[in-house]
Amino acid sequence: MELLINGMNYTVNPAAGTSLLMVLRDELDLTGSKYGCGEGQCGACTVLLDGKAVRSCRVPATAAQGKKITTIEGLEKDGRLHPVQEAFLKVDVFQCGYCASGMVMSAVALLNDKPKPTDEEIITAMNGNICRCGTYPRVISAIKEASKA
Amino acid sequence: MKEEIFEVTKLQEPEAEQQRAFSNSRRRFLKLFGGGIAVAFVLQDVSAFVPGPAEPVLLRAADSKEVGGWLHIGQDDVITVFTGKVEVGQNIRTSLAQVVAEELRVPVNSIKMVMGDTDLVPYDAGTFGSRTTPQMGPQLRRAAATARGMLLDMAAQEWKTAKSTLKLADGKVVHSKNKKALSYGQLTRGKELQQAVVNDVALTPVEEWKVAGTSVPKVNGRDIITGRHKYVSDMKLPGMLYGKILRPPAYGATVTSADVSAARAIPGVVVVHEKDFIGVAAPNRATVAKAADAVKVQWSAAPQQPSRSGIFSYLKKNVYNSGSRGGRGNTVKGSVMDGMAAAAKTLQETYHIDYIAHAPMEPRAALAHWENGKLTVWTGTQRPFGVQEELAKEFTISKENVRVIMPDTGSAYGGKHSGEAAIEAARLAKAAQKPVKLTWTREEEFIWAYFRPAGVIEASSGVKNDGTLTSWEFHNYNSGPAGIRTPYEVPNQLIQYHPVESPLRQGSYRGLASTANIFVLESQMDDMAALVGMDPLAFRLKNLQDARLKAAFEAAAQAFGWNKTKPATDHGFGIGGGTEKGGYTATCAEVAVDRKTGEVKVVRAVTAFECGTIINPEHLENQILGSIVQGLGGALFEAVDFENGKILNPRFAQYRVPRFRDMPAIEIIQLNRKDLPPAGAGEAPIVGIAPAIRNAIAAATGVRLKALPLVPNGLSGMLGKAGG
Numbered sequence: 001m002e003l004l005i006n007g008m009n010y011t012v013n014p015a016a017g018t019s020l021l022m023v024l025r026d027e028l029d030l031t032g033s034k035y036g037c038g039e040g041q042c043g044a045c046t047v048l049l050d051g052k053a054v055r056s057c058r059v060p061a062t063a064a065q066g067k068k069i070t071t072i073e074g075l076e077k078d079g080r081l082h083p084v085q086e087a088f089l090k091v092d093v094f095q096c097g098y099c100a101s102g103m104v105m106s107a108v109a110l111l112n113d114k115p116k117p118t119d120e121e122i123i124t125a126m127n128g129n130i131c132r133c134g135t136y137p138r139v140i141s142a143i144k145e146a147s148k149a
Numbered sequence: 150m151k152e153e154i155f156e157v158t159k160l161q162e163p164e165a166e167q168q169r170a171f172s173n174s175r176r177r178f179l180k181l182f183g184g185g186i187a188v189a190f191v192l193q194d195v196s197a198f199v200p201g202p203a204e205p206v207l208l209r210a211a212d213s214k215e216v217g218g219w220l221h222i223g224q225d226d227v228i229t230v231f232t233g234k235v236e237v238g239q240n241i242r243t244s245l246a247q248v249v250a251e252e253l254r255v256p257v258n259s260i261k262m263v264m265g266d267t268d269l270v271p272y273d274a275g276t277f278g279s280r281t282t283p284q285m286g287p288q289l290r291r292a293a294a295t296a297r298g299m300l301l302d303m304a305a306q307e308w309k310t311a312k313s314t315l316k317l318a319d320g321k322v323v324h325s326k327n328k329k330a331l332s333y334g335q336l337t338r339g340k341e342l343q344q345a346v347v348n349d350v351a352l353t354p355v356e357e358w359k360v361a362g363t364s365v366p367k368v369n370g371r372d373i374i375t376g377r378h379k380y381v382s383d384m385k386l387p388g389m390l391y392g393k394i395l396r397p398p399a400y401g402a403t404v405t406s407a408d409v410s411a412a413r414a415i416p417g418v419v420v421v422h423e424k425d426f427i428g429v430a431a432p433n434r435a436t437v438a439k440a441a442d443a444v445k446v447q448w449s450a451a452p453q454q455p456s457r458s459g460i461f462s463y464l465k466k467n468v469y470n471s472g473s474r475g476g477r478g479n480t481v482k483g484s485v486m487d488g489m490a491a492a493a494k495t496l497q498e499t500y501h502i503d504y505i506a507h508a509p510m511e512p513r514a515a516l517a518h519w520e521n522g523k524l525t526v527w528t529g530t531q532r533p534f535g536v537q538e539e540l541a542k543e544f545t546i547s548k549e550n551v552r553v554i555m556p557d558t559g560s561a562y563g564g565k566h567s568g569e570a571a572i573e574a575a576r577l578a579k580a581a582q583k584p585v586k587l588t589w590t591r592e593e594e595f596i597w598a599y600f601r602p603a604g605v606i607e608a609s610s611g612v613k614n615d616g617t618l619t620s621w622e623f624h625n626y627n628s629g630p631a632g633i634r635t636p637y638e639v640p641n642q643l644i645q646y647h648p649v650e651s652p653l654r655q656g657s658y659r660g661l662a663s664t665a666n667i668f669v670l671e672s673q674m675d676d677m678a679a680l681v682g683m684d685p686l687a688f689r690l691k692n693l694q695d696a697r698l699k700a701a702f703e704a705a706a707q708a709f710g711w712n713k714t715k716p717a718t719d720h721g722f723g724i725g726g727g728t729e730k731g732g733y734t735a736t737c738a739e740v741a742v743d744r745k746t747g748e749v750k751v752v753r754a755v756t757a758f759e760c761g762t763i764i765n766p767e768h769l770e771n772q773i774l775g776s777i778v779q780g781l782g783g784a785l786f787e788a789v790d791f792e793n794g795k796i797l798n799p800r801f802a803q804y805r806v807p808r809f810r811d812m813p814a815i816e817i818i819q820l821n822r823k824d825l826p827p828a829g830a831g832e833a834p835i836v837g838i839a840p841a842i843r844n845a846i847a848a849a850t851g852v853r854l855k856a857l858p859l860v861p862n863g864l865s866g867m868l869g870k871a872g873g
Contacts, residue, residue, distance in 0.1 A: 015435030024432055026391075031383035032376020034559075036510050037591040041801035044510060072376035084643050085374045092366045092767055095775060096238030097373035098510040098559030099382060102176050116592045130801065132560055134778025136773065136809050 003064055006074025007029070012061065020064045021056035024071060032072035032101045034102050038129065043129030046102040046109075047071045053109035055128075059062045073101035075108065084108050087146035088139075095133035103129050107143050155738075159569025177217075185337045186222040186299055188292045189271075190346035212400060218271055218285065220249065220292040222300075226320060226334035228253060228260050230289060233273020234281050237509075237561040238775075239831045240768040241281045243368045247764060248286050251353055251361040252293035253333075257368060263556030265533045271831055275532035277657060279730040279829025282764065286608075286827060294350040303336045324662045344412060355762050355823045364767035366570030380559050381527050382514040382588045389516070392421065392587040393437045396597065397425070400450030400653075412443040417583040420444070430577045440755045445454055451794035455652040458792075461501050464626045469648040474835040480634055480644040485609070488620025488641025492611025494680040495620075500667040501856040502604040502628055503788035508806060511559020512594035517574035518584040522551045528571040530560030541573050544579070554843075562779065562845060564598055564659035567673035595799035600789055601658035602651060604628030604665050608673040610639075613776030616683045618692050625666060628652060628706060632663025632729045632778065632836060635670060637692040639688040642653025653791060654850040660832040663729040664839065668784075668857055671725035671840030677855055685724050685844060687710055697726050697759055697822075701735040704757035709737035719744055720752065725840025732760040735821075736777070736842035738813070742849045747865030751781065751842055757818040758834045761825035769830050773817050776834035782807040784839035784860045815828050 005028070007134040010068045014023050026049070033056055038043030047056045047069035075082035080091065094100050103126070110117055110125040113131050117125070122143050127146035131139070219231040228251055233730075236242045259418060261268050288702035297317060304322040305312045315327050321330045345501040355362065365631070372378040399405070406429065410419045412429055418440040419430045429440040455463040489495055515528035524544065530536045533553040541548045553571070570587050577586040589597070604627045621639040627649040646662075658664065678688035686706050694701050706724065716722050719742050726735030734755040742749055758773050785806045792796040798804045839857060844862070847853045852867050854860070 015433070023353050023614060026434060029385065029639045030376075031379065032163070035382065035588065036512075037592075039800060039802060041589075054657065075271075076375055081161065081371075081374070089370055092364070092370060092771075092806060093708070094238075094367065094370070094373055095240060095771055096558065096560035097367075097370075097378065100373045101376045104374065124454070127809045130806060132508055132509065132562070132779070132806065133771075134775035136778065136805065136807075137774060137813050137815055138771065140809070 001062065001065060002113055003061065003069060004067070005069040006071060011112070014061050015127065018061050019057050020047070020059040020061045020069070023061040030071050034098055034101060035062050035098070036102070038132060041128070041130070042099075044099050044102040046105040048105060051109065051112050060074065070105075072105060077102070082108065083149040084111060084146045086087055086145075087149065088142045091138055091142040091145055093135050093138040093142050095135060099129060099131045103131065103139055105137070107146065110143070117143070136143050152754055158841075164444060164586065175557050184336075185224055185341070187343045188220045188296045188297050188299075188346060189343070190288045190292045199805060200280060211586030217273070217288055218292065220296055222296055222333045222337055224334045224338050226259070226332050228255065228333070229261060229263060231263045231270045232289070233534060234266060235276045235555045236557040236708065237276065237529070237531065237565070239281070239772065240367055240765070241276075242557065242820045243291055243365055243632065244282065244764045245286060246368060247361045247363075247365050248290045249293040249457040251358055252273055252290055252297055254297070255320045257360060257365050259320060262368075265532050265551070267537045267554070268552045272534050273564065275535055276365070277531050277566065279732070279832045282829045283731060284829050286764065288346070289369070290352055291350050293344045294352050294794075295344060295347045296844060298344060298350060299344060300333055300336055302623040304331060307331070307336070310490075311513050329509065329767065339551065361764055362762070362766075364765055364832045367768070379556060380511055380514070381516060381529050381556055382559075383513055384516050384527055384556075384586065386516065386518060389576070389584040389586055390432055390581050391434050391437045391442045392428055392430040392574055392585045393585070394573050395427040395429075395441060395446060397448050397451075398595065401794055402448040402451045405447045405449050407447070408445040410441040411445070415440050415443065419577065421576055421580045426576065428573060428577050430581050436676065440593050448626065454794050455607055456791050456792040457503075460603055460652070461605050463652065464649050467649050468626065469650050479646070480642050482639075483641035484623045485620045485641045485798045486645045488639070489609070489611045491613070491619040493614040494675055495609070496609045496673065496675070497678070498607070498855055500606040500608065500669045500672065502606065503857060504600040504603040504655070505658070505781045505783050505787045506595055506789055506804060507564030507598065507658065508559040508595065508599055509562060509564055510806065512589040512591055513565070513570040514586070514588040515568075515570040515574035515579040516584060516586045519575075519582065521579040522546070523552070524575055525552045526566060526571045526575055527556060528574075529561070529565055530568055530571070530826060531561050531563070531565050532567075535566065539568040542807075542845070544575065563660045563661070566657055567599070569597065572641055591801065592799045595804065596796045599654040599656040601783075602628050602655040602662065604662070606665060606669045608669055610673055610677055611682055612677050616678070616681050616688050616691050618677070621635070624671070628665040629662030631661035632666040632670075632727060634696050636695050636728055637674070637689070638694055639692070653789070659688065659776065659833040660729055663727065664780065664783060664832075664834050665857065667725070667727040667729070667836040671837075672843050672855070675723070675840070675844040675847065677724075679847075680869070684712065687772060689724070695728065697733040698726065698735070699761055700820060701733040701757045704820055705737045705755050708757065708816055708818050709755040711737055711787035716849065717741075717851060719846060721845040721847065722847055723841045723843065725844060726837045729833040729836055731828030732758060732830060734758045734834045734837050736837030736841040738838065738845045740842060740844065740845040740849055741753060741867075742864060744868055747863035748870060749785070749787070749846060749860045749864060753812040753814040753816070754841065755816045755818065755837065756834055756837060757820060758830065759822055760828040760830045760833070761820045761822050762827045764827055766819060769819060770817055772830045773819070773834040774815060776832070777815055777838050778807050778840035780835040780841075781811065781813075783857060784842050784859055785811070786858045788861060789860050
């Protein structure tokens with residue numbers, strides 16, 4: 001089975017029913033996407049499928065075939081951070097950072113879709129991402145910062 | 150269940166053992182470097198604490214020769230700090246580097262922090278109790294200032310000049326007259342210098358700080374934001390297996406029979422079955438899952454045990470009376486009988502506090518590897534040396550043969566003091582003779598970690614018509630003694646903590662029991678104010694002499710507009726605050742109540758916080774914010790549901806935590822007291838939000854709630870009865 005991840009083709013051979021998240025993490029060592037709950041409730045595993053945010057713990061790897069998969073590792077280009085990453089860094093959002101990849105990927109998807117989101121649109125798009133350190137207001141600031149770019 | 154992980158005796162070391170540990174860590178440390186300047190500091194003025202069932206208890210005065218940390222300046226100019234403290238999101242990797250950078254006049258990024266690796270850093274009891282900033286920070290400052298003195302001495306000798314002609318800048322010692330300069334590394338070349346910290350060394354005054362006291366960004370922020378940082382759950386070793394543990398269906402269930410032959414027959418699978426422990430390991434997760442399914446195990450029925458529905462009567466009836474653990478936090482002053490007799494109004498209330506979960510985003514994880522009888526485990530724990538002891542005991546090997554390494558971890562909040570996953574992974578790795586990684590599922594983290602204690606709290610108080618408190622009686626069953634004392638002036642007090650053998654495994658939590666005690670304290674205070682018809686803020690200030698807490702209340706109230714604005718219809722304002730772990734805080738909250746649905750929304754919250762001198766304003770802001778948000782969950786809806794040994798809501802779909810939509814508009818006021826030493830900030834700011842919300846709900850509706858969480862199902866059914 002072939003997967004197109006961050007512009008590169010990977011041949012993988014996962015067991016039936018294996019989630020995209022576990023293929024990324026275990027087989028391809030793309031560990032930026034995190035396991036947080038395994039039921040699509042926390043958003044730590046968020047990646048983009050054809051530009052849309054999905055919970056990779058709930059997507060069977062087979063369902064991602066033929067789609068463009070973008071993970072946190074694919075945002076940085078030639079040592080240059082994605083504007084959303086820049087904004088998160090500038091706002092110095094995080095504490096433990098475990099939710100960071102999922103937050104950034106959800107934010108990238110939101111801004112792809114709505115470059116100038118309202119507060120309500122940000123909350124709606126981000127509500128599926130949990131941060132137990134409580135950085136939510138700082139995430140919102142960072143998204144607004146990125147939307148100015 | 151007993152809190153076996155927190156048994157005090159486990160950490161007691163005889164004197165000789167301490168001495169040996171000291172010389173071992175010293176030898177180990179010196180072996181790392183060919184030369185350079187090494188400054189060690191000892192823990193002589195630091196008492197070591199370990200967490201009790203719910204609270205830290207004084208373990209022992211640390212041996213005076215015990216090393217608390219090292220600072221090293223190498224020939225290559227690299228400045229390395231070795232500390233047993235660990236990073237779980239408090240951003241101490243940054244703040245500790247800041248204070249060292251300040252004293253050595255170098256940029257923060259020239260400091261390398263080696264943290265929580267038992268082979269490399271000196272013993273540390275653990276990262277908890279908001280002790281890093283007030284204890285480790287000043288020690289590192291002194292170590293760095295001592296090193297600065299040594300560098301100046303060396304340069305003065307080298308150039309045969311007075312020290313007064315020299316200054317330090319950007320990692321160099323500069324001669325102010327002839328502009329000669331030598332880097333720190335050049336100065337140390339070929340020499341091996343060791344020094345103990347000079348305790349009265351001159352420190353850079355706070356007013357002159359250029360690096361400390363500023364908002365230096367998270368030092369490894371880029372690794373976090375690119376997904377590059379390797380948490381334990383991300384780590385791999387060559388030939389590594391994945392592990393899985395078979396869990397009993399309920400607490401206390403044991404294995405009655407197990408057939409592991411089918412699992413063992415699967416190629417590549419390793420099975421460990423020892424009494425009630427059954428674990429499997431295999432080269433990939435699919436095979437692990439298959440192997441776990443192939444184990445045929447019968448579990449005994451769980452012993453009858455309390456459920457959530459009966460927990461509060463259970464706690465009241467099962468007080469633990471045996472000696473040392475009883476009666477901690479007790480205060481007796483005057484006579485509460487006299488105090489109640491002197492009161493014009495009295496109030497007697499009972500409050501209930503549910504168990505709640507830490508639910509750190511990274512569930513417990515460990516990667517274990519045995520090599521020539523030596524065990525190395527990478528795991529996310531607040532107590533690497535505690536886990537080292539657990540492992541040494543489990544496998545009956547010396548601590549020198551156990552290395553615990555703690556990479557920066559996906560949060561803890563007091564919930565990762567223990568080494569469950571470390572032991573499990575090590576058992577599997579020992580049998581497999583290969584490295585094994587074990588990552589707990591979210592469900593396992595909810596069920597098999599430990600909880601913030603539930604509690605029953607009885608408060609009984611009396612007040613004169615002019616608002617003067619006359620009596621304060623307070624009994625806490627099981628929550629713990631943190632924050633149990635009233636900060637208010639009351640002539641007659643009886644305050645007692647009554648420990649209980651908790652049916653659920655319980656332990657530390659952010660702010661410990663102060664989340665429960667201060668909630669009750671501040672709820673009761675509000676209701677007393679209402680009894681005598683006083684403004685809640687004025688009532689508090691009238692009975693308060695502690696200037697720092699007063700300042701926090703006044704700052705929060707001012708920023709909030711307390712008494713300056715009136716709440717809209719069906720909105721209410723509430724206030725609450727207190728002091729804990731050297732921090733002083735007050736929160737004002739505004740809630741909106743939907744009278745039709747009973748839904749409560751926290752509209753805004755203003756928290757004022759003071760913890761002495763501020764080391765990093767932006768990261769302090771983040772800690773205060775985190776405390777408010779975490780406190781919001783415990784205040785409004787978090788509760789662990791359980792029945793006869795089973796957790797009924799072990800998933801994020803069932804256990805509600807705060808999300809984006811739950812966020813009020815939050816304003817944070819930092820009170821920077823540069824004249825006071827810095828205190829920790831990760832815990833204390835959590836205590837104000839719950840009572841502030843509770844009191845705001847009372848102001849909006851007249852409903853005076855007496856339980857945490859306050860409104861797991863909104864206020865439906867409660868409105869219209871009381872004053873609504």
